[in-house]
Amino acid sequence: MKKRIESDSIGSLEVPEKAYYGVQALRAKQNFAITGNMMNSEFLNNLALIKKAAAITNYKAGLLDYDKAKAICSAAEEVIKGYFKDDFIVDAVQGGAGTSANMNMNEVIANRANELLGGKLGYYDKIHPNDHVNMAQSTNDVIPTAGKMTVIRLMQPLTDELRRLESTLYEKALQFRYVIKMGRTQLQDAVPMTLGESFGGYASMIDRCCSRLENSCLEMHTINIGATAIGSGINASDYYERNIAKILSKEFGHHLTKAADLFDATENLDSFVEISGALKACAVSLSKMCNDLRLLSSGPRCGLHEINLPAKQNGSSIMPGKVNPVIPEVVTQAAFLVIGHDTTIAMAAEAGQLELNAFEPVVFYQLFESITVLTHAVTTLIDNCIKGITANSDHCEELEEGSVGIATALSPILGYQKSASIAKQALHEEKTIREIVLEQKLMDPEKLDVVLDPMSMVGMIRSA
Template sequence: MKAASRLEADSIGSLEVPTAAYYGVQAERASRNFEITHLKMSPVFLSNLALIKKAAASVNFKIGLLTKPQADAIKTACDEVIAGKFAADFIVDPIQGGAGTSANMNMNEVIANRANELLGGKRGTYDLVHPNDQVNMAQSTNDTIPTAGKMTTILLSEKLVASLDKLEASLRIKADEFSDVIKMGRTQLQDAVPMTLGDSFAGYASMVSRLKKRLEKATMEMHEINLGATAIGTGINASQYYEDHIAGQLSKLFGFELKQADDLFDATGNLDSFVEVSGALKACAISLSKMSNDLRLLSSGPRCGFAEINLPAKQNGSSIMPGKVNPVIPEVVSQAAFLVCGHDTTITMAAEAGQLELNAFEPVVFYQLFESFTALTGAVDTLVENCITGITANKGRCKQLKEGSVGIATVLCPYLGYQLSAKIAKRALKEKRSVRELVLENHLMSEEKLDCLLG
């Protein structure tokens, strides 16, 4: 049986919309035109877009452009959207043409239909509250969508930084735990000089600390918004009072300080601030993947590899090889990093592709940026919970590899000189003997002194 429908019209023509729907004709048309990912828009983004509509209603009421019943109904509808009540009514694909107009109108229609309902009207009539005239008053897609994008980036960044805080803390715990485990350091995958396993993990922790600072710095630009610019930066159809007060009103609702950009034309036409955030995410992803590669190498084996550390066993490693356990958590972190790097390329290209006073490609920028944040946050969380906290050291293996390495001859250089130390190293390799054994055999140093140097 065909669902009941109502007929709505826009400037393109008439279209049937399900009677029970809170969305309207423009969202319906967009859902048919943009069957791209078959996914939903970010609920965080939608919540922030509704918050903008709520702030606008408050300011417009204060200057008498909305009646109290209209403003109250719009704000109540916004609160319900923020609470997730109408999630099924946001039907527009996250990747869409029109610089986000369809997403903006989807929001305007849902709020307007619910506001009309609250005021005693029917869905689809818009006689009491209109999507464009009241809900979108003093706004444009071109200032609401990028502002919601920046607000969402701020929130997702806060979440990722919190996860990175936990990662840094867990790495520092391991650095302390492994501070007395001496192992061989390696450069270019060849034996280098002795170090402690704790040194490795302390280095990772310092890296994560730097990644957080870089991300926080990049995200600061997200606090500068173009709300009040309307279409291109002139503020057309917005009152001066609205322009002067909308950022402050939105800040109160959002919980983070937002500042109207000094140049609204620049803030409307250029997306380089999102490129910078994506770049910080990419740097973070690459560094975490490098660390994950290290963990895979250090735990490789367990009999025929480095095997200096043990990673927690989390998954069966093979459908054919009994007892095989793979480093699945570091592997998934690297895969999330690859995704972030690919998204960064998309974001870069989309930001470059804008023309004149507006970039039409904001939807794909936000879709990719939000997914990068989400994937990287999930990767960090599982890395902490399912890997780092459970890592143990193979002290015996570390000692065995250190003692068998000729790299420890470097430690002897200040005492025996470079040439003699190199001679010992070459002989150790040729005769398959340890450096320690040759030094003691040739009475080049006392055993106590050698123990002190080599650990």
């Protein structure tokens, strides 16, 4: 492979002749072989979009001539179209607060812009990575801005899927509205309810999760672009500072607002901690629901077996016919991942010092993965599990009728003490509550039928 020589303040390196990246990206590749994963593609697209918006703003400010601005914009648009994927060579987790990511983008755009203007790769005589592509910018404002833009982009598919999950759960709540079952607290029989009420509760929980995510995402629209190095805006023109957020918003398609205090917005990452916390809360809720689904479907002969989950694949290499709840299991594992990422994000945000947090790369690596993994988990949960759930209505009713929990309905008539005695006797003699009450002639059969009517008990619970 033919090489070209590029130099920076550290020294000189041989760069592949046809590479659009340059010496600084290559140094980062050599220094940061950490995860083996390159930077998120949506993050790179947004970083390129910032470079385009900056070029437009600097042109309008009279600091970048038309040909240079046009070449930078054209190169950035090509990056967004995915033309130079193999030239973004920096590991997602990198030292330097994202300087390597920023320079990888600057070099790719500069080399392509030079090429468009008739120049050669590696010769930055027409367009320079720092002087032109990075004009009026710093790693410290473009990287967090690109990070927030990426969260906005990635969050929409997640909230869309969560709303679809909410809708699917409400459909199941309607479908199961007349299926009487036994409610349980601490895994012990409690009082009757409908299976529809269980699924309605899940739907309400998901609605709350979605609202929490949508609210926390609002902070992502406040950016520190124009802050440059630490918040003072050094090397950025007055025109740039006044207009870059507006021009970037137009290119991005979402309204972005420059932070009122650019020093605060540059050094503090609490907004990312908040949205990670909302993701964690969502993950916890999803996993809790999946735990319930696994319990309710347990068996089929030796468990609760109140519902059936769709059979998706063989469950054992040794036990014939075994089918496992693989979809709830994978969603729970996705939740574990998100919860672990939240801890990393919190630690990284706390570790910032003075005017900059150097640990944004790991924050973004974990945060983007949390959103993406949760989105995919919700999709498979809807399509491969929730939609196909069926109820074992007769078995649910049989369990409810045989439970001692229905003794609760006797308390207003017979008192707590007597009702507890009936429940204890029913358990000891392996009889139903109904049988014990009738044997002791504590209530006539017609009245007992009314008191122990499942729908009546569910109604009492609703009105209590």
